[in-house]
Amino acid sequence: MCQKKCPQKFLAVFFVIAxxxxxxxxxxxxxxxxESPEVEVLQWSGESETTLDLVILGEGYTEAELPVYAxxxxxxxxxxxSVSPFFxxxxxxxxxxxxVVSADSGIDVPSQEIYVDTPFDAEYQQNVILIKHWENLIExxxxxxxxxxxxxxxxxxxxxxxxxxxxVISCNCSSPGTNxxxxxxxxxxxxxxxxxLLADEYDGTIWGTPGNIYDGQEPSNVNSTIxxxxxxxxxxxxxGYEGVDIFEGALSFDFGVYRPTQSSCLMxxxxxxxxxxLPFCRVCREDGLIPRISALAxxxxxxxxxxxxxxxxxxxxxxxxxxxxxxxxxYDIDISVYTNGSWIYVERYTTEFPFLLFSPPEKSVxxxxxxxxxxxxxNPYGEVLNSPWSSxxxxxxx
Numbered sequence: 001m002c003q004k005k006c007p008q009k010f011l012a013v014f015f016v017i018a019x020x021x022x023x024x025x026x027x028x029x030x031x032x033x034x035e036s037p038e039v040e041v042l043q044w045s046g047e048s049e050t051t052l053d054l055v056i057l058g059e060g061y062t063e064a065e066l067p068v069y070a071x072x073x074x075x076x077x078x079x080x081x082s083v084s085p086f087f088x089x090x091x092x093x094x095x096x097x098x099x100v101v102s103a104d105s106g107i108d109v110p111s112q113e114i115y116v117d118t119p120f121d122a123e124y125q126q127n128v129i130l131i132k133h134w135e136n137l138i139e140x141x142x143x144x145x146x147x148x149x150x151x152x153x154x155x156x157x158x159x160x161x162x163x164x165x166x167x168v169i170s171c172n173c174s175s176p177g178t179n180x181x182x183x184x185x186x187x188x189x190x191x192x193x194x195x196x197l198l199a200d201e202y203d204g205t206i207w208g209t210p211g212n213i214y215d216g217q218e219p220s221n222v223n224s225t226i227x228x229x230x231x232x233x234x235x236x237x238x239x240g241y242e243g244v245d246i247f248e249g250a251l252s253f254d255f256g257v258y259r260p261t262q263s264s265c266l267m268x269x270x271x272x273x274x275x276x277x278l279p280f281c282r283v284c285r286e287d288g289l290i291p292r293i294s295a296l297a298x299x300x301x302x303x304x305x306x307x308x309x310x311x312x313x314x315x316x317x318x319x320x321x322x323x324x325x326x327x328x329x330x331y332d333i334d335i336s337v338y339t340n341g342s343w344i345y346v347e348r349y350t351t352e353f354p355f356l357l358f359s360p361p362e363k364s365v366x367x368x369x370x371x372x373x374x375x376x377x378x379n380p381y382g383e384v385l386n387s388p389w390s391s392x393x394x395x396x397x398x
Contacts, residue, residue, distance in 0.1 A: 196288030
């Protein structure tokens with residue numbers, strides 16, 4: 001995810017660690033070395049069963065630095081909810097800030113022989129920020145028992161972090177030589193990993209190893225693949241839209257693995273050549289983040305027939321229906337057909353009903369059905385938000 005401003009891999013660095021064990025239970029026997037953390041509710045959108053609980057903690061902030069921490073957190077949250085699809089889905093998040101006081105400021109930097117007393121004993125190692133006292137972090141987070149995502153903000157100007165789902169940690173740093181608090185957009189990138197289970201889309205130059213070849217199995221991420229057949233590739237329904245195609249180079253490899261866009265997604269690079277923050281690409285938004293956010297918030301979609309079913313039809317029309325996750329006033333449905341080695345856009349329909357009477361112009365071919373809707377929701381602040389919803393399916397008409 002490196003760019004010209006950052007010579008190393010962890011341009012976007014929030015530490016992500018498996019939160020499944022960390023977020024749903026309390027830990028007994030952990031000895032805390034700090035006072036009971038103070039919990040503040042920054043945003044409340046509803047009960048945890050139908051929302052995502054986002055918990056933010058600081059590391060290396062002293063009592064005197066808590067006002068700085070508070071400002072860092074507010075800046076971070078405001079930026080997160082300015083980026084799609086978090087902007088449209090912000091009403092699905094409860095946001096909690098936990099004030100954790102450190103005896104010393106900063107984090108350990110062994111290479112500089114700097115050692116400080118902090119609750120989670122975070123340590124900087126060659127652009128990586130590691131937490132060594134996980135028992136303390138687990139105990140602190142257990143104060144919000146239904147936590148879905150944890151963010152730890154380390155009070156250091158050093159560029160670093162690490163990652164695994166669903167916890168994120170980063171420095172509170174700026175872009176080198178600037179006042180741009182780039183950590184805010186780093187967090188968005190890392191939440192792509194944590195929530196969307198998205199892959200890094202940068203190539204081997206990030207490690208200084210250009211020319212390296214990926215020879216592993218098919219990646220599980222929606223935005224990386226070893227498949228080059230357009231009808232089988234994971235993002236088949238997005239090909240031709242918003243610059244989506246098949247580009248070689250991802251997962252820190254130059255060859256043998258592919259990504260959806262050239263250089264327009266923040267899973268590859270944080271900013272463009274003019275320093276503007278990049279968004280998530282269409283694939284990362286609609287196949288990664290939106291479905292995962294909806295799933296964690298207990299929203300679901302169902303189709304009839306089941307996608308990838310072979311539809312045997314001697315009729316002139318096929319009925320395809322879906323169960324929307326929300327009440328939506330109207331739908332736009334894009335129909336595409338796979339023919340002669342590529343996807344061809346056929347027609348767009350608009351309907352107020354969650355079903356489509358589809359007249360396939362050909363048989364024995366694949367048809368892509370991609371539906372979009374917009375629904376209105378009033379958030380806890382009385383603001384009406386227009387939230388996008390989308391789903392897709394692939395059918396073979398015999």
